[in-house]
Amino acid sequence: MSHTSGVALVEEWQTGAFLLVGSVVIGVILAGIGGSVSGQIAAVGGFILGPIVGFLVLSYLLYGK
Numbered sequence: 001m002s003h004t005s006g007v008a009l010v011e012e013w014q015t016g017a018f019l020l021v022g023s024v025v026i027g028v029i030l031a032g033i034g035g036s037v038s039g040q041i042a043a044v045g046g047f048i049l050g051p052i053v054g055f056l057v058l059s060y061l062l063y064g065k
Contacts, residue, residue, distance in 0.1 A: 019058050026054030 027050030035043030 015062065019055060019062070022058050023051040023054040026057075027051035 027047050030046035030050035030053075031043045032046075034046035
């Protein structure tokens with residue numbers, strides 16, 4: 001059994017929620033930009049690749065290399 005304190009557990013959950021919500025927001029933004037500039041295919045690509053790229057960028061910014 002882990003000896004993680006309640007505060008550390010809440011901090012981990014908050015960080016995970018931030019990564020999840022931030023990744024989805026980045027995906028929606030990239031889908032909107034791609035859809036308005038290049039059409040439906042770019043919107044779908046932005047919606048699929050946006051959260052992946054967003055997660056990688058946010059993870060790098062939060063946790064470093």
